[in-house]
Every structure is written in C-alpha cells, then in structure tokens.
Amino acid sequence: MPSLKGKNIIITGASGGIGAEIARLCAARGANLVLLARSIDKLEILKKELQSKYAINIHARQLDVSDPEAVKKVFFEVLSDIRYADILVNNAGFGIFDFAHEVKTEEIKSMFDVNVIGLIACTSMVLPGMKQRGSGHIINIASQAGKIATPKSSVYSATKHAVLGYTNSLRMEVADDHIFVTSVNPGPIATNFFTIADKQGTYVKSVKRFMLKPEYVAKQVVDRMMTKTREINLPRWMSAGSIFYTLFPRTFELFGKNFFNKK
Template sequence: MQNRLQGKNIIITGASGGIGAEMARLCASQQANLILFARSLDKLEQLKKELEMKFNTSVIIRSLDVSNLEAVQYVFTEVLAEIGYVDVLVNNAGFGIFRHAHEASFDEIKAMFDVNVVGLMACTSMVLPTMKERKSGHIINIASQAGKIATPKSSIYSATKHAVLGYTNSLRMEVSDDGIFVTAVNPGPIATNFFKIADQEGTYVFNVQRFMLQPEYVANKVVNRMLTKTREINLPRWMNAGSIIHTLFPRTFEWVGKSAFNKK
C-alpha cells in the first residue's frame, strides 16, 4: 500500500535519533505530515531541515520532555489547535539504566517510570478524545522484549515495559469499538544511543552486539504496520519465541537461560 500515510498527521515522541528519527524519515518519504517531539531541539531542527529538503513535506517540531506532565498538556494542546487531529501517535520516548535492584537510586527508578510509563500514558490521553470523535486513529507504543522476559540488572526497566504492555493491552480492548488501532512494539536490543545510558560499563553491548537490531530495520517494520490492525510487532522472531516458552515453562526457562541472562 504505497503512500498509505500520505497527508496523515503523525506524532513521534523521542524523534531526535535512533528508531524515532528513522521512522520520521520513512513517514516523510510517504508524504506524511510529521509532528516530532524530543528533548533535544537542535537535533530536531537538523532533522526537520533534512526532511523538508529531501521530501518536501510538512514537519512541526517541539522540544518536549514527556516526564513533564504540564509540558505534555501544553505542547499537545498547542499542536492539536494547529493541526486539528492526529492519525498516528508513536510513543517512542524512553530510556533505561541497567543496575541491580538494590543499586538503582530512587531518582533513577522514578525517572524511568515517569518517562517510560506515565509520560507515555499522558501523551496517549491527549490524542484519544479526538481519535474517538473521529472513530479513527492508531496508537503505537514502543515497549520491549524486556516487558515479556525480565532479566537480571533490568528489574526497573523491565517493570516499566511490563507496565507499558499492560496498559497497551487494556487500551486496545477499551477502544476496539472506536475504530482505533493499538499496537505494542517489542524489539530486542537495538544499536542506538540507548545503551550509552543503559549500559555504561559496555558489558551488555559487548555480549549481545551480534544480535543487535539495526534502527532502520525496526523503523521499517513499524511504519509498514501504521494504520493497520496489528496487535504486536515482535523483533526478532526467535527472541519472541523465547518469551512464549518463558510463559509456558518459566522455571525451566530461567534455569536454562541463567548464564545468558547474567551477561549485563
């Protein structure tokens, strides 16, 4: 379905780099109207210039920290007044810090939940009313395979992604009669700047780098499913198979995988 996104209003949070920026490029190539949010305004300005020059499409940018709920309300209200409605919201903003549970500071715990969970919920709440009125729209939440399989040193991060999946699954049922699609994206590790914060020692990246997904690949999978009734996108497939086995045989899976899980 070439140019299915032409003329559609698409908001992407965390759009200044990684899969957020790659999704923006792919959407722009289909002549979508882009609204890009991130904390780094200078990176957004560079991306806006690139997309407008290359694809001659409309790009609105705003600096936004999704953990700031007042800012979320203000920015979304301002943008909605300008564009009227949103066809697709991609909740991509998020971060993690890999530490043992007892080593994570209260500030780190709160920050991860504020961005990964509460911020995602707040952004979604801002676009749902008009989507419900129009009986149309798509909410795409970037979760993680960590939301299905918890591993050592990711207790807090995994907890946030479990929360995202719980919220996403409930929301999907809530809006099933409103013509709104709700999709969870569960990638494994992606080769982005995420790990500069999450894995400061570099141990995890060293151990899993041969399995890392490229951001262009993940972005392509997500954009190809925009405005389709897709429940989940799980990448890579073999890792998702592991989550299914974990659900069926959790004790055996954790025993067998213990050495692999302790590579962070």
C-alpha cells in the first residue's frame, strides 16, 4: 500500500457512515483531511476526535454538493488553504426506494443533483490541479445498484448508472495524466442511508444478514488509495451476480424477481 502520510484527502459526505470511517483510517495513516458535509456539527465532532489522536491538518466545511455555486465557493477556499488535493473521495449521496410511478419529481431532481451533478461538480474542481501536477486519485462511491437495477430503485439505480458511466469515461480521459479513477460498488451497508431510502424498513429486514459493515468498506477503499484500481466491488458474490446479470439478463431477472421485490 502506498503511504498516505502527508497526502491531502478531500471527503464529501464525511459526517457519518463510510465517509467518517474513511476519514478515521486516513487520519491513522497520517493524511491531512478536508471533511465536507451538510452537517457541520457532526463534522466538528469528528474533527475534534481525530485531532485528539493524530498530528494532522484537518479542515471541516459545511457543503451541500447539490448547490453548484456552494461547491465552487467551498472548493476554492479549501484549495486556497491546502494548495492541492491528492485524493478526492466523492461519497455524498442518498437514495429513496419507491415505485417509478410514485416517486416525486422533487425527489428525482434531488437524487440526481446530489448523486450525479454534485459528484461531477466536485471532481471538476480538483481535476485541473491534478492534471497540472500529473498525479491524483478520484474515488467515486457508486453502488451495485449501478450494475444491477432492481424494483423500487429505478431513479436511484439511474443515478448510479450515471456515476459509473462518468467514472469510466473520466478514467480514460485522465490516464495519460497519471490520475487514477476508481469506482466503489458496494451492496447494502449498515448505515443511516436506509433511514431515508427504506422508510418502511422492509428492505432492511430482508437483507440485514447480507449488510456490509461501514468499517470494512472503508478499509477496502483506503487500502487502494493511490493505486491503479479500476473498481472495488463488494461483496464478491454480489459482484459475481452483476457479471451474470450482464451475460444473462433475462434469466437473472426471472429468478431474481422474487428476492428483489422484497423492497
């Protein structure tokens, strides 16, 4: 594993879940951090926790990535302070599970604004510096939902398909600039994500035994920082399912329908 000591790492959605766990692991390895999220109170608590343990520089800034002007302002200020970013982890995102005909227009817009447009906006702010320096790593937290579309997640799946499309194209664009681009495609993770996504709790009940621990996912991400890793797919059996889905979509949908309809 390449050393992260002294690296400048920006993490969106850092106030909880895998974002906060990634921050903890990076801090333990000596990286300097920029923590971004809508909840500044939670960020300040995390910042205080990490500064009490590690001699690193930490910036905590409030940011709603769905606001393009706020993204420009905050990133301009941050980059003025730290000069450059070695790694950007685009972790901010959310989902709402609903049938396609029931999902509200404002919810559709919000999911695309955060999951797709916000991710692209944040990436655009660090890319010029990375290209100039000939070094960097963009890590986009996508989802297995971007590979396997399921009932009641049509819009969420669409946003993650978009993230994968953007990530794959970007990887080829910046390869000659020695910038690594990685997509992280986890299955369900035991975080507060489902407080919003699965309001009735039916999906959580059906997949609880399969849920990944945020600490485990975070470690898989941090271990591959500054390496030429194309994708991180978790868990492995679900990754195998996405390959089967690509090869035999009708068969997969036929036999997987009952399981996926548990949402």
